[in-house]
Amino acid sequence: MVVSLVLQAIGLLPVVLSDQYDVAYRFTAYAGSDAPQTAPSYFELEGQGFECQWSGVQNQPLARNANPSAYDVRCITVDADGQGLRRLEVGLKRSGWDTASSGIEMDMQRRASAGWVLLSISAFVLLALVLVRASSEGWGWGSLARLRWRVVPLLLAPFLSAVVVVFVGSLWLGPAPGHAAPLAGGMAGSMAGVPLFYLMPLVAALPEEAMFRGWLHERLFKRLPAWLAYLVIAELFLLLHLGLVAAMFSGGASAVVAVVQAAGVFCISLALTWVRRRSGSLGLCVLAHAISNLGAMAMVLAG
Structure with missing residues (x-):
């Protein structure tokens, strides 16, 4: 034993001695009036990069559904200082997108x-x-x-x-x-x-x-x-x-x-x-x- x-x-x-985390975010995003027709599959803020999938389609015009402004989104990143969620929300807003009031589901592993x-x-x-x-x-x-x-x-x-x-x-x-x-x-x-x-x-x-x-x-x-x-x-x-x-x-x-x-x-x-x-x-x-x-x-x- x-x-x-x-x-x-x-x-x-x-993993125990690492100070970095792989983080996945899942949420619903709403397009603002100035949101582009093509959703960002990657964006970077303060040196931290986010790779995102929008309704399963990357780098393609978004298919309009029953609620034309709502999309299922999944973003992944590497977070070393615990500020990833704040950067994600700020980056989305700067791109013309808002998250639903239900919040963001987060899965984190070292x-x-x-x-x-x-x-x-x-x-x-x-x-x-x-x-x-x-x-x-x-x-x-x-x-x-x-x-x-x-x-x-x-x-x-x-x-x-x-x-x-x-x-x-x-x-x-x-x-x-x-x-x-x-x-x-x-x-x-x-x-x-x-x-x-x-x-x-x-x-x-x-x-x-x-x-x-x-x-x-x-x-x-x-x-x-x-x-x-x-x-x-x-x-x-x-x-x-x-x-x-x-x-x-x-x-x-x-x-x-x-x-x-x-x-x-x-x-x-x-x-x-x-x-x-x-x-x-x-x-x-x-x-x-x-x-x-x-x-x-x-x-x-x-x-």
Whole structure:
């Protein structure tokens, strides 16, 4: 558990220690008498830039609707001093637009710092090397040549197992009420803010596998029945994802979704341990884990 908490802390460094935020604003705008026919897709005020979408159309004459002066607007920006909302309202007014009295909906996430991302990646790699040195089995890269074509199904098995669990769970649960996709500028926007941050889920596979399919695998399978070692490793792997575990007990639709996601994580761990047993290669587990993280990250960004 101590190592799991260390992994969590390292992964959170780039966002916790950042002083910038990715912010998304959603609101209704009204055209004043002097508003242009083409809405501004980008404007800048006091050095802060805003990218905006107006009724889903950028750089095009606005289609008139039932209320010819009202438009749905979404703007995203990077805010470092908390003055983004004021600048947005001032910039809109200067362009001839006013916001509705209902106000502006705002979604804000910390923006990852590139410097802290590099430091976190270095810490992940260093911790993985330390854990593997504590194990007598090593990475097992040499065993990959003996696997030949079997490498491909072993690489894909963990991710496919999670896909099956989530698919079956979605059929059973149906659409989760009140579970809407986040605004642009939420998790996806925060990750996209620093391209280097995309490497974090992939590099995190190194220390996680060194811990669970390396150091822990070596000790548990020598002391416990195989089936019990599988379950213990999977349970500890799930506890590593503390945010997901906490969401399971939050109540409401989000808790139901979290249960399905937790089942997927549990099955990924079982599959990764199976890959370790079948291949004898910790390195192959790292690659399979990275593929699973990449697939999950792609689905989050696409959603």
